[in-house]
Amino acid sequence: MARPTKPLTDTECRNAKPADKDRKLFDGGGLFLLVRPTGSKLWRLKYTRPAGSESLLSFGAYPELSLTAARALRDEARALLTKGIDPQLQRQQDKEAAALAAENSFEAVARAWFAKFMTGKSASHRERTINRLESDIFPWIGKRPVGEIRPQEVLACLRRVEERGAIETAHRVRWSCSKVFRYAIAAGMADSDPADLLTEALTRPSPKAFATITDPIKVGELLRALEALEASLIVRCACRLAPLVFVRPGELRQAEWAEIDLERAEWRIPPSKMKSRVVHVVPLSRQATTILRELAPLTGRGRYVFPGERSNERPMSENTVNAALRRLGYSKDEFTGHGFRKIASTLLNESHLWHRDAIERQLAHGERDEVRAAYNYAEHLPERVEMMQWWADYLDKLKIGADFIAFPPRVA
Structure with a gap:
C-alpha cells in the first residue's frame, strides 16, 4: 500500500533550494513543485488521462501562483477527470474558444467595421465616432461576443449617455452600434441587430436650429x-x-x-x-x-x-x-x-x-x-x-x- 504524501507547507515551498538537477516536492493528488537548477519553481500536475496514458499539466510559477491556488487548480482538474474529461484537452478548447470570442467580440468587430467603412470619412468624423464607442460602449459590452448581445445591454449603455444630457450623442452612438451589428450579420457573426430596436426607446432630441439672423x-x-x-x-x-x-x-x-x-x-x-x-x-x-x-x-x-x-x-x-x-x-x-x-x-x-x-x-x-x-x-x-x-x-x-x-x- 502506497504511503500517503505529506502535504507541503508554504514555508517549504518558499525555502526550497535548487540542486544540480530538477527536484520534485510532492503535495498529494499528483500535484508537485518542480524546482529547477536555475532556481525557478513551477507547479505541475501528474495525472492519468481517460485513455490510460500519463501526462503532465502546467499550472504556473511559485510564488506568483500560491500553494493554495495550485491546490484549487489541481482539484478542478481532478473533478474533470472524474467526468472522463482530459483537463489538458479542456484547457486547449477553452483557449480556442476565448480566442474565437475575442475575434467576435463587439470591440473587435467594431474596429474591423471602422477600418473598412470609415476610412473615407473626414478625420473629425472618424475621431468622434471611435471616441464615442471607446468611451460609451466598449467598457461595458466591448468584450461580449457580438452575436450574444441583447438589446437591454445596448440600451443600458445609451441610457448612461442620456443621463449626462447628451441626447443627440446617444442617437449617434446607437447608429454606430447598429452599423457594427449589421456588419457582424453580413460576416456571419450575428443574427440580429439589437441596436435597431432601440430607436423608440431613446429620448427624442429637441429640434435645435443654428443661431442665425435673417432680417x-x-x-x-x-x-x-x-x-x-x-x-x-x-x-x-x-x-x-x-x-x-x-x-x-x-x-x-x-x-x-x-x-x-x-x-x-x-x-x-x-x-x-x-x-x-x-x-x-x-x-x-x-x-x-x-x-x-x-x-x-x-x-x-x-x-x-x-x-x-x-x-x-x-x-x-x-x-x-x-x-x-x-x-x-x-x-x-x-x-x-x-x-x-x-x-x-x-x-x-x-x-x-x-x-x-x-x-x-x-x-x-x-x-x-x-x-x-x-x-x-x-x-x-x-x-x-x-x-x-x-x-x-x-x-x-x-x-x-x-x-x-x-x-x-x-x-x-
Missing part, C-alpha cells in the same frame, strides 16, 4: 460689424469671405490655395472635406476674389488660405470665427459661423429669382443618390455663377444701407 436690416448691421472687426488680416478675411461663399465652417477654415483658381474665379472643395463626399464647386464673386487676392501675399505661399496662429501647417481653429463674432457682441444664441448658410438659404429663396435646386446645390445639401451626386456636382453651375455674383452685390447693398430691403432684379 435683411440686421444682416446689414452684421456685415458692417464684420467690416470694422479688429483682428488679424487672416481672421478679418475669413469673416468677410464667410457670408459670400456660405460654405460650412469646417470647409472654410480648411480651404487650401491649391483648391482655388482665382483666374477662373472658382473654388473646388475635394470630396474628402465635404459632408456629401463629392466635389463641391464654389463660384467666386468679384468681392470674394478681391478678399483672396488681398490675403494671397500673406498666406499664398503656404498650404492653407487661413492658417492657424501657431503653425502655418495647420488651419485656423474651429472657434476662430465664432470668437470674432463674440467680440463683436453676438452671443452664441444670436449668431454662429454656421449662420451664414441660413442667411443665404433664407434670402436667396425669398428672392424668388433662383431655381431652388440651384440654391440647394450651392449649399451642398446632400444628394440621396450617391452615384447621381458624383456626376451632378456641377449641376446648375451657370445659374450658380450668376447667383453668387448677385448675392455678393446684394450683400454690398445691405451693408451700405440699413433701410435697404428690396431684392434687386437679376442682371439681364
Whole structure:
C-alpha cells in the first residue's frame, strides 16, 4: 500500500533550494513543485488521462501562483477527470474558444467595421465616432461576443449617455452600434441587430436650429460689424469671405490655395472635406476674389488660405470665427459661423429669382443618390455663377444701407 504524501507547507515551498538537477516536492493528488537548477519553481500536475496514458499539466510559477491556488487548480482538474474529461484537452478548447470570442467580440468587430467603412470619412468624423464607442460602449459590452448581445445591454449603455444630457450623442452612438451589428450579420457573426430596436426607446432630441439672423436690416448691421472687426488680416478675411461663399465652417477654415483658381474665379472643395463626399464647386464673386487676392501675399505661399496662429501647417481653429463674432457682441444664441448658410438659404429663396435646386446645390445639401451626386456636382453651375455674383452685390447693398430691403432684379 502506497504511503500517503505529506502535504507541503508554504514555508517549504518558499525555502526550497535548487540542486544540480530538477527536484520534485510532492503535495498529494499528483500535484508537485518542480524546482529547477536555475532556481525557478513551477507547479505541475501528474495525472492519468481517460485513455490510460500519463501526462503532465502546467499550472504556473511559485510564488506568483500560491500553494493554495495550485491546490484549487489541481482539484478542478481532478473533478474533470472524474467526468472522463482530459483537463489538458479542456484547457486547449477553452483557449480556442476565448480566442474565437475575442475575434467576435463587439470591440473587435467594431474596429474591423471602422477600418473598412470609415476610412473615407473626414478625420473629425472618424475621431468622434471611435471616441464615442471607446468611451460609451466598449467598457461595458466591448468584450461580449457580438452575436450574444441583447438589446437591454445596448440600451443600458445609451441610457448612461442620456443621463449626462447628451441626447443627440446617444442617437449617434446607437447608429454606430447598429452599423457594427449589421456588419457582424453580413460576416456571419450575428443574427440580429439589437441596436435597431432601440430607436423608440431613446429620448427624442429637441429640434435645435443654428443661431442665425435673417432680417435683411440686421444682416446689414452684421456685415458692417464684420467690416470694422479688429483682428488679424487672416481672421478679418475669413469673416468677410464667410457670408459670400456660405460654405460650412469646417470647409472654410480648411480651404487650401491649391483648391482655388482665382483666374477662373472658382473654388473646388475635394470630396474628402465635404459632408456629401463629392466635389463641391464654389463660384467666386468679384468681392470674394478681391478678399483672396488681398490675403494671397500673406498666406499664398503656404498650404492653407487661413492658417492657424501657431503653425502655418495647420488651419485656423474651429472657434476662430465664432470668437470674432463674440467680440463683436453676438452671443452664441444670436449668431454662429454656421449662420451664414441660413442667411443665404433664407434670402436667396425669398428672392424668388433662383431655381431652388440651384440654391440647394450651392449649399451642398446632400444628394440621396450617391452615384447621381458624383456626376451632378456641377449641376446648375451657370445659374450658380450668376447667383453668387448677385448675392455678393446684394450683400454690398445691405451693408451700405440699413433701410435697404428690396431684392434687386437679376442682371439681364
